[in-house]
Amino acid sequence: MTVESVRAFFADNAPDIAVIESEKSSATVTLAAEAFGVTPAEIAKTLSLRVGDRVLLLVTCGTARLDNKKARAVFGGKPRMLNAEEALDATGHPVGGICPFGLKTPLPVYCDVSLQAFSEVVPAAGSINSAVRISPARMAELTNAEWVDVSEVREPSEVV
Template identity: 35%
Template sequence: MSESLSARSRRVAAALERAGITGEIVVLPAAAHTAVLAAEALGVEVGAIANSLVFWSDGEPLLVMTSGAHRVDTVALAARLGRGGIRRATPEQVLAATGQPIGGVAPTGHPAPLTTIVDEDLAAYPRVWAAGGTPQTVFPLTFDELVRLTGGTVAPVA
């Protein structure tokens, strides 16, 4: 693990190592706060970016790992999950739930496990890229590794 990584990214790297995921964290030359910026920096399709979006639902955080190619339909997802509603978490809620800032939320390395939904559309890509704990860091993994890493439920989210 690189000592040049931030403490947040080192926590993510340690979680990846514990999970047996070999993709290493890459530090981008500039922050990539959006899937489009991350895809451009990596030279990949925007759909291969696994956006980590934190929502608030039924009094708790809900992490949705979605393809960068589309938006989450919160009404349809809430109905699919049998939840009272899903709304975007505030920046303060995101930081409290994940220990990571918006634009850099990783699928792992949080203070406690989060209920996670993984977008079924990410399965179309042999390799996906997720944030590494900061807006400047990303790492590669397979769809199956993402599901295993997060303990997530695979579902349509768009």
């Protein structure tokens, strides 16, 4: 899996979108923003969650934080973050490179409305130093994502 499966996904579904790679790690929101020259909010972070016996992906703006009350109402249960091994097993991507593209197995994808504040966002692309530049609407379309409101946006100074 990893970056090669993401490249294959875009070759098949959106050949106009190229995977970009950085010499620097982009494994966290702050590092990704520095590596790709955007604000932390423009990083589209993908959370791998378990709700009951379902595994799903939630893509949010980089400065957003999951609102457990909203998420419980939307997803029908309390979301729990997958650990690194579970996330790799479910997505085929390592933590820091998890994205909704080129997945090991199909998973439900949700995009948080916090992404709609931007014309372009930068999600990871299967490795800790790769990403793509894409509009939130196109990302949702390519991944068959459902739009949800399950986060609260934090100030950049609160992002670690």
